[in-house]
Amino acid sequence: MFPLDDTIAAIASAPGGAARGIVRLSGPDVVACVARCFQAGGGRNLRDVHYPTVVPGRMILPSPLAPLPCDLYLWPGERSYTRQPSAEVHTFGSPPLLEMALETLCGAGARLAEPGEFTMRAFLAGRLDLTQAEAVLGVIDAQSRRELDVALSQLAGGLTGPLHEIRNRLLDLLAHLEAGLDFVDEDIEFISAAELERQLDEAADVVRTTAEQMIARGAAPEAWRVAIVGWPNVGKSSLWNALAGESAALVSEQAGTTRDYLRRRVAWDHLSLELVDTAGIEPDAVLDDIASAAQAMTSEQTAQAHLVLFCLDGARPLNRWEVESLARPQGAAPRIVVATKADLPSMLVLNLPHIPVSSVTGAGLENLRSRIAETIAASHEETAVVAGTAIRCREGLRLAADSLHRARDAAAHGLGEELIAAEVRIALDELGKVVGRIYTDDVLDRIFSRFCIGK
Ligand SMILES: Nc1nc2c(ncn2[C@@H]2O[C@H](COP(=O)(O)OP(=O)(O)O)[C@@H](O)[C@H]2O)c(=O)[nH]1
Numbered sequence: 363m364f365p366l367d368d369t370i371a372a373i374a375s376a377p378g379g380a381a382r383g384i385v386r387l388s389g390p391d392v393v394a395c396v397a398r399c400f401q402a403g404g405g406r407n408l409r410d411v412h413y414p415t416v417v418p419g420r421m422i423l424p425s426p427l428a429p430l431p432c433d434l435y436l437w438p439g440e441r442s443y444t445r446q447p448s449a450e451v452h453t454f455g456s457p458p459l460l461e462m463a464l465e466t467l468c469g470a471g472a473r474l475a476e477p478g479e480f481t482m483r484a485f486l487a488g489r490l491d492l493t494q495a496e497a498v499l500g501v502i503d504a505q506s507r508r509e510l511d512v513a514l515s516q517l518a519g520g521l522t523g524p525l526h527e528i529r530n531r532l533l534d535l536l537a538h539l540e541a542g543l544d545f546v547d548e549d550i551e552f553i554s555a556a557e558l559e560r561q562l563d564e565a566a567d568v569v570r571t572t573a574e575q576m577i578a579r580g581a582a583p584e585a586w587r588v589a590i591v592g593w594p595n596v597g598k599s600s601l602w603n604a605l606a607g608e609s610a611a612l613v614s615e616q617a618g619t620t621r622d623y624l625r626r627r628v629a630w631d632h633l634s635l636e637l638v639d640t641a642g643i644e645p646d647a648v649l650d651d652i653a654s655a656a657q658a659m660t661s662e663q664t665a666q667a668h669l670v671l672f673c674l675d676g677a678r679p680l681n682r683w684e685v686e687s688l689a690r691p692q693g694a695a696p697r698i699v700v701a702t703k704a705d706l707p708s709m710l711v712l713n714l715p716h717i718p719v720s721s722v723t724g725a726g727l728e729n730l731r732s733r734i735a736e737t738i739a740a741s742h743e744e745t746a747v748v749a750g751t752a753i754r755c756r757e758g759l760r761l762a763a764d765s766l767h768r769a770r771d772a773a774a775h776g777l778g779e780e781l782i783a784a785e786v787r788i789a790l791d792e793l794g795k796v797v798g799r800i801y802t803d804d805v806l807d808r809i810f811s812r813f814c815i816g817k
């Protein structure tokens with residue numbers, strides 16, 4: 363299905379003319395194949411190259427063409443992208459010349475690579491996991507600097523790091539459980555029930571949080587959730603009304619009237635938004651039950667938001683909580699700082715970017731609207747890059763979390779270790795699929811067929 367023992371070749375530089383073009387090769391016979399049509403400068407023998415090296419020289423093309431000057435980048439051993447002997451011929455970026463060079467290399471023993479076959483070899487060699495392979499695709503496809511950043515941070519294993527770690531811990535746990543099974547009669551406890559429950563809980567937590575991050579990053583939401591947060595009485599509900607354009611939220615002169623959060627859908631141009639008005643945050647106050655429920659709801663809304671409008675009262679100086687909150691933003695969502703009550707004399711000293719608005723006069727609202735739209739457009743690009751990964755991983759992580767919960771319940775109810783071990787094994791399988799340790803031809807086909815040839 364995926365042969366690794368032949369030598370593949372493809373043009374790896376972007377199609378169309380460019381200053382420099384690259385033909386890439388990977389496979390056990392790379393050196394022999396290149397040696398048949400490449401003359402190294404100074405009569406150097408390629409078989410004497412033992413470390414990744416750049417060898418200037420000329421490629422012999424079929425007559426009547428003159429030899430093609432080029433630099434040969436040679437990875438003679440396993441220290442390459444694919445962990446196979448690999449080479450790159452760097453030369454002029456002229457498409458007919460590159461095709462001629464490729465044809466010559468194929469005549470010397472290489473075969474044309476399939477789309478994504480280099481990255482597939484890297485993956486099969488354990489160099490990348492599946493999410494990283496998809497990130498390579500993201501880098502290739504990246505339309506903007508921002509997309510590239512996201513793709514690269516995924517390449518660095520950003521999302522899969524914690525999953526690898528939890529998978530290793532679950533493997534240990536499974537080993538303990540299975541050791542216990544082997545010694546049932548002797549009644550030896552390899553891991554205490556409390557420790558077992560704790561570890562299962564922790565694993566389920568990591569899986570769930572990672573799944574949430576992937577979903578948040580990967581799925582374009584039906585509506586972008588914009589949460590309006592801030593200290594009581596700064597004018598959040600008024601802003602919510604002003605932005606939404608209708609008076610549905612409760613506005614009051616007494617602090618703490620917004621007991622619940624209120625949401626309203628608005629459509630601006632092509633953007634569908636859900637504006638969420640939250641209760642004020644009052645971490646140090648003595649709160650009654652309803653107020654503390656409202657507080658919890660606010661944190662939840664902040665955590666689920668795609669964008670946070672952090673409101674400060676323009677008519678008074680910052681309080682301590684506001685100073686601290688400005689210093690360390692909560693959650694991963696981008697934040698826009700809004701100074702409210704711009705119609706009143708300003709008492710706010712703020713040396714970071716912020717948007718003054720007045721819900722009474724409407725001043726600054728247009729400006730705020732376009733900043734919201736810009737920020738969301740930027741997150742939208744980010745979403746497109748990781749969507750593929752997210753869709754593939756979401757289901758697997760959900761199944762893994764379910765199994766871990768069932769394992770934990772089984773442990774809590776003192777049910778047999780066989781049952782717990784079976785659930786842990788299912789969770790491991792699912793996590794393995796996500797990080798690419800277990801894969802099916804079907805999954806591989808789906809991912810690698812999206813690559814272009816030469817990658
Ligand atoms: N002058 C002025 N007063 C405002 C503005 N926005 C809100 N307020 C007043 O500030 C108080 C608190 O407003 P509210 O929206 O309920 O604040 P919340 O607790 O943050 O939701 C109310 O008395 C509002 O009338 C504004 O833009 N200008």
Ligand SMILES: [Mg+2]
Nearest residue numbers: 598599619620
């Ligand atoms: Mg309010």
